[in-house]
Amino acid sequence: MSTFDPDALECLAAIVEETGFERAAQRLNITQSAVSQRLRALEAQVGTVLIVRSRPLKATAAGLLLLKHTKQLRLLRADLERDLRELAPSSTGGGREEERISIAINADSIATWALGALGDLVRQGLPLEIITDDQDFTHEWLRSGQVLGCVTTLKQPLRGCKLVPLGAMDYIAVASPAYAQTQAPQGLTPHNFSRIPFMAFNRKDDMQGGFVSKAFGLKRVALSQMFVPSSEGQVRAVLAGWGASVLPGLLVKDLIHAGQLVDLAPGHVLPIQLYWHCWNLESDVLDALSAALTTAAARALH
Known part of the structure; x- marks a missing residue:
């Protein structure tokens, strides 16, 4: 299997997450031309188109697979940062801004119980991105690989994911x-x-x-x-x-x-009834997110 350039993968993620080449360039602090070059090099390596240049821009099926892979790499780096801080507390650590850990949560949970659940993790340095949507649709963000976990009403586990009931x-x-x-x-x-x-x-x-x-x-x-x-x-x-x-x-x-x-x-x-779905991976960061959300939900929901 080919080894993909992490910078090229983050470039692809930036284009999708920022919905455009110009904003991706601003986020990565490179020129728009460099963004296009990295994408072309990645597409040449994969052998297929990764971005549909429509309005708004959309990732192809292959692009979504690489986007999911990129987020898994972010999760591994976040786990490493967490372990290093425990071994060397004086280490400044801290991932790059673009390497955010993304989860999808419905707006009503954000407005009531969920933000309090995540406070400790954020204060510990977790580079969190919360995407909001209707509770019946947050799982689509997880299905497409754009987030690593979601709070949703879907009660069937998605493929490759684990499910925890949160309460009503x-x-x-x-x-x-x-x-x-x-x-x-x-x-x-x-x-x-x-x-x-x-x-x-x-x-x-x-x-x-x-x-x-x-x-x-x-x-x-x-x-x-x-x-x-x-x-x-x-x-x-x-x-x-x-x-x-x-x-x-x-x-x-x-x-x-x-x-x-x-x-x-x-x-x-x-x-x-709400449920927490997340990728079925061994990860201290995922475990911490799951524990924080399920503990807070047990107090707030029934």
């Missing part, structure tokens, strides 16, 4: 007291939900429809929706009276207790 996050429907009083004085009902605008994360987010469907035993639900791609942003939009939303109880319980939000459907909760 409870979701409830909320609105501001003023909005609820004027638009839904009886709360959320089978007769008024279609008239209430719901804040959703993006067009892939079906949390709002899932909640209404479960609460009222409906098979098909059509909602009026607005899209705010941030859990905290959805809270702010609801507080401002834009409409309602279905949000994690962990995120809104204090606001409900303070009277700033109201539960539109008391007694109705939508539990969403």
